Amino acid sequence: MTVYIIKRLLALIPVLIGVSIIIFGIMQLIPGDAAEVLVGTNGSAADVERIRESLGLDKPIYEQYWLFISRAAVGNFGRSTQTGRPALTEFSSRVKPTAELAAAALLLAIVFGMITGIVSAVLQYSVWDYLVTVVSLIGVSAPVFWTGLMMMLLFSVWLGWLPATGSGSFSRLIMPALALGSASTAIIARQMRSGLLEVLRQDYVRTARAKGLHEWTVIARHAVRNALIPTVTVVGLQFGYLLGGSVLTETVFARPGVGSFLVNSIQARDIPVVQATIMLLAVAFLVVNLLVDLLYAVLDPRIRYS
Amino acid sequence: MSLLLTRRSVLRASLALPAVGLLAACGGGSDKTSTTAAESTGAGASGTTAAEGTPTPIQSSGSAPTAASSAATPEGSPTASGPVADVDFTIVDGPEPNSLDPCVGTAYQYAVNAIFNRLVIWNEKMNVEPSLATSWTVSDDHKSWTFKLRENVKFHDGSPFTSADVKATIDHILDPNTKSNRRANFTLIKEVQTPDDLTAIFVTDPVTPDFPFLMADGSANIICSAALQKMGPADYGRKPVGTGPFKFEEWVPNDHISATINEDYWGTKPLVKRFVYKPVPDPATRVIVLKSNQADLVFGLPPADVPDLQKESKLKIVDSPSLTVTQMQLKQAKPPFSDKRVRQAVNMAVDKDAIIKNVMGGFARPLKTPDCPGLWGAFEFDPLPYDPEKAKQLLSEAGFAGGFDVTISYTSGRWPGDDQVVQAVQGYWGQVGIKATIKKGDQATFIADLTKDPATNPNLVVMPQRTSYYTDYQLYRLYQSDAANAEAAQRSGYNNPEVDKLLAEERMEFDPEKRLPIFEQVQKLIWDDQPFLYLFSMVNLYGMQNNVSGFTILPSGDWIPGPITKG
Numbered sequence: 014m015t016v017y018i019i020k021r022l023l024a025l026i027p028v029l030i031g032v033s034i035i036i037f038g039i040m041q042l043i044p045g046d047a048a049e050v051l052v053g054t055n056g057s058a059a060d061v062e063r064i065r066e067s068l069g070l071d072k073p074i075y076e077q078y079w080l081f082i083s084r085a086a087v088g089n090f091g092r093s094t095q096t097g098r099p100a101l102t103e104f105s106s107r108v109k110p111t112a113e114l115a116a117a118a119l120l121l122a123i124v125f126g127m128i129t130g131i132v133s134a135v136l137q138y139s140v141w142d143y144l145v146t147v148v149s150l151i152g153v154s155a156p157v158f159w160t161g162l163m164m165m166l167l168f169s170v171w172l173g174w175l176p177a178t179g180s181g182s183f184s185r186l187i188m189p190a191l192a193l194g195s196a197s198t199a200i201i202a203r204q205m206r207s208g209l210l211e212v213l214r215q216d217y218v219r220t221a222r223a224k225g226l227h228e229w230t231v232i233a234r235h236a237v238r239n240a241l242i243p244t245v246t247v248v249g250l251q252f253g254y255l256l257g258g259s260v261l262t263e264t265v266f267a268r269p270g271v272g273s274f275l276v277n278s279i280q281a282r283d284i285p286v287v288q289a290t291i292m293l294l295a296v297a298f299l300v301v302n303l304l305v306d307l308l309y310a311v312l313d314p315r316i317r318y319s
Numbered sequence: 320m321s322l323l324l325t326r327r328s329v330l331r332a333s334l335a336l337p338a339v340g341l342l343a344a345c346g347g348g349s350d351k352t353s354t355t356a357a358e359s360t361g362a363g364a365s366g367t368t369a370a371e372g373t374p375t376p377i378q379s380s381g382s383a384p385t386a387a388s389s390a391a392t393p394e395g396s397p398t399a400s401g402p403v404a405d406v407d408f409t410i411v412d413g414p415e416p417n418s419l420d421p422c423v424g425t426a427y428q429y430a431v432n433a434i435f436n437r438l439v440i441w442n443e444k445m446n447v448e449p450s451l452a453t454s455w456t457v458s459d460d461h462k463s464w465t466f467k468l469r470e471n472v473k474f475h476d477g478s479p480f481t482s483a484d485v486k487a488t489i490d491h492i493l494d495p496n497t498k499s500n501r502r503a504n505f506t507l508i509k510e511v512q513t514p515d516d517l518t519a520i521f522v523t524d525p526v527t528p529d530f531p532f533l534m535a536d537g538s539a540n541i542i543c544s545a546a547l548q549k550m551g552p553a554d555y556g557r558k559p560v561g562t563g564p565f566k567f568e569e570w571v572p573n574d575h576i577s578a579t580i581n582e583d584y585w586g587t588k589p590l591v592k593r594f595v596y597k598p599v600p601d602p603a604t605r606v607i608v609l610k611s612n613q614a615d616l617v618f619g620l621p622p623a624d625v626p627d628l629q630k631e632s633k634l635k636i637v638d639s640p641s642l643t644v645t646q647m648q649l650k651q652a653k654p655p656f657s658d659k660r661v662r663q664a665v666n667m668a669v670d671k672d673a674i675i676k677n678v679m680g681g682f683a684r685p686l687k688t689p690d691c692p693g694l695w696g697a698f699e700f701d702p703l704p705y706d707p708e709k710a711k712q713l714l715s716e717a718g719f720a721g722g723f724d725v726t727i728s729y730t731s732g733r734w735p736g737d738d739q740v741v742q743a744v745q746g747y748w749g750q751v752g753i754k755a756t757i758k759k760g761d762q763a764t765f766i767a768d769l770t771k772d773p774a775t776n777p778n779l780v781v782m783p784q785r786t787s788y789y790t791d792y793q794l795y796r797l798y799q800s801d802a803a804n805a806e807a808a809q810r811s812g813y814n815n816p817e818v819d820k821l822l823a824e825e826r827m828e829f830d831p832e833k834r835l836p837i838f839e840q841v842q843k844l845i846w847d848d849q850p851f852l853y854l855f856s857m858v859n860l861y862g863m864q865n866n867v868s869g870f871t872i873l874p875s876g877d878w879i880p881g882p883i884t885k886g
Contacts, residue, residue, distance in 0.1 A: 045763025049770065051417075057503040057796070058770065058810075064498045095417040097498070097553035106572055162603055169611040177607050178599055180574055267599040267608075269573030277415065280761045 017318040032295050040284050047094035047282040090289035100289040110180045111270035115255045118194035126198045130205025152199030161192040161265040178267035193262040197251040204247045208240035249305030253298050406885050408591040411614040415598040418556030421540035422492045422499040430576045433594045435540035435561035441875045447535045461526040468517040472585045474543040475566040482513035487544030501538040528829045532789040564880045565594045587881035609862045616863040621735040622680030633865050638858040642691040642874045643786045647852035652812030653777035655723050662849045664713040669747040670705040678739045683855040689845040692856050693874050696790035696838040700846045710751045722752025728768040729782040731759045773812025813850040
């Protein structure tokens with residue numbers, strides 16, 4: 014088990030090198046550079062040249078990449094071209110609101126998704142089942158920037174219950190978490206429903222019922238547990254979706270965070286910050302998926318890692 | 320499998336963990352609500368009027384900056400016209416600044432206005448008035464400018480404001496490591512002499528009659544040399560120390576920047592206790608923030624939403640003149656745009672009044688000058704009329720009867736209405752046979768196109784917005800032909816030797832009476848050449864809550880913190 018975890022963590026290294034090369038390549042391919050953005054439309058060609066030099070952007074590309082990767086290996090991602098502060102500092106000062114948002118959205122998605130999924134599987138073809146199906150479809154299809162604005166209109170402008178923007182308090186977290194979590198809720202509900210339906214047809218469920226267990230005990234202890242494996246896989250993947258979705262959510266709700274920061278940094282061609290952010294997000298995503306894999310063994314004793 | 324924990328306990332923990340994280344994350348404090356209880360301060364008891372504390376203009380309108388040489392301000396007489404209310408004054412706009420170091424910031428920054436002062440400040444007529452400097456004179460040989468500084472001014476960290484800070488500010492801008500985006504404008508300063516604490520002498524080469532204007536530039540806000548040295552430039556941009564009416568309080572990235580009232584402020588003290596700037600990138604969200612009263616003042620409103628907002632009784636929608644102009648620059652080193660008839664045709668093909676009315680909702684003004692309208696030295700001319708038939712005729716005379724292909728490059732979302740304006744131009748041009756492809760990129764992509772060589776990109780059209788604070792700055796950088804010139808940002812390939820000659824003349828002319836005719840002549844030549852598609856000049860458009868009064872935004876985009884009240 015420990016060996017397995019170490020192996021998986023070591024496998025991160027080639028993945029991260031690959032990620033860094035791809036990002037570096039993309040940032041070179043798109044037009045414009047950090048110096049031009051810093052100078053803006055009102056500056057002069059001389060200003061651009063001078064800033065380009067001082068940022069080291071005039072060096073050959075392979076030299077720039079080597080400089081970056083050799084520093085990144087020891088945890089130094091360089092300085093933001095926009096603010097002049099270390100890229101890691103910029104990243105870490107924005108992690109908390111995004112972590113809050115992703116955690117809240119994921120929690121909402123897990124709780125509501127599982128409950129509605131279970132209800133619609135157990136009461137298959139009932140009104141509740143159809144209702145869950147329809148609401149799920151809406152949840153998956155409606156984009157965050159639409160649900161977000163509609164919620165703001167209702168709760169901030171008409172009812173005046175919740176602040177429309179910002180971060181730092183529970184009341185400011187509710188709407189973004191609902192907007193971001195709604196699609197994941199729907200996906201988890203659908204997955205839970207189909208997983209549970211399949212399990213409920215298994216022989217051991219019939220056996221459990223035959224030995225006279227209460228229907229809810231059959232579902233909770235014997236069926237749901239076995240339907241969890243595919244659901245947990247989906248939850249792990251939803252984490253990646255939530256990180257991506259935080260970009261839109263943070264922009265619509267004017268929330269600080271990694272998502273909106275990443276977009277700003279790409280637009281500013283701030284390569285050190287883009288690299289640091291994407292690599293750290295990649296690590297988070299890979300670690301979450303490692304945890305999901307480990308959770309399989311917990312859920313299903315037949316799965317072993319060695 | 321050797322797990323210390325049972326499967327059941329791990330399952331339980333895995334469900335509980337996100338919940339704990341969520342609770343911990345949300346427990347971090349309740350909403351800050353502003354109270355309306357008025358709080359009387361010592362300064363408020365003086366009972367003087369705001370007008371007495373306001374620096375009076377030292378020049379009559381329309382005169383050139385060189386004439387300035389008097390000290391007509393009530394020096395160091397801090398007055399406030401009433402009690403300071405314990406309320407926040409919150410401004411919302413789109414961009415998050417990259418730094419609050421005045422010479423590094425890329426976006427226009429409301430917070431910098433609140434925290435810093437310059438030697439001189441713009442007024443509504445885009446002339447300069449005393450601020451940290453009380454008077455200034457130029458030497459007979461025009462090479463050195465002597466500024467007398469205001470006495471008894473303190474920075475927010477308590478250190479006194481002296482000529483050393485003025486010198487440090489210029490040194491900081493010129494230091495290549497600062498990465499100032501306006502450095503090229505300041506390279507003519509060869510030396511800053513500080514004979515005593517309250518005198519700063521600038522030696523320039525070449526000489527320039529516009530030097531006081533340069534000192535009113537946002538980059539030239541005076542920084543605190545002691546604090547800069549202590550903190551280093553990157554941190555100084557994060558926790559700025561100035562002499563302004565508000566002291567920096569905190570900056571939560573992408574959330575807000577706040578500053579509290581400076582009790583020791585030398586000038587007119589604001590009547591609100593706290594200044595807050597919030598970046599809200601999405602225009603639709605800004606409308607909601609305004610409607611739900613979560614900000615006192617909101618900029619960057621989409622023109623299409625304005626009629627609806629005007630119906631709200633608790634809001635005021637205001638528009639005031641701005642120096643920002645919207646033009647499409649035609650790369651004209653080669654055909655088709657090297658032909659004057661083609662440039663006139665692209666102007667005549669577009670119904671600009673219709674765009675102003677229908678796309679911009681009336682919140683823009685017709686552009687009648689190659690300068691920025693409202694500047695001293697700007698002359699207006701008759702715009703070419705909307706006449707698609709004449710445009711077609713001009714095109715066929717120039718040998719383009721079958722039209723030609725162009726690409727219009729711009730950044731979407733920099734100002735409300737930009738997408739629709741480009742589409743409208745595409746439509747109008749299509750009617751005279753010019754097939755335009757729209758290239759919508761982010762700012763970096765756009766700037767790359769803007770700076771592309773006109774000789775190798777003859778069919779490229781770019782749409783930047785330009786803001787210039789004085790006439791020479793606008794004319795020289797846009798129409799002087801030498802693109803390699805350090806000050807010129809001109810990448811359109813426009814080249815008229817006569818214009819070059821007149822520009823070289825006016826920028827050495829210290830007598831405003833002699834300078835004005837040159838300005839008129841050169842602008843007439845440029846207007847006749849029609850190097851760009853002149854679309855319109857912008858207005859400063861904002862919405863504010865009805866209970867806010869005393870807010871002024873100058874054409875330069877600077878706002879005046881002094882007289883703001885919230886009742």
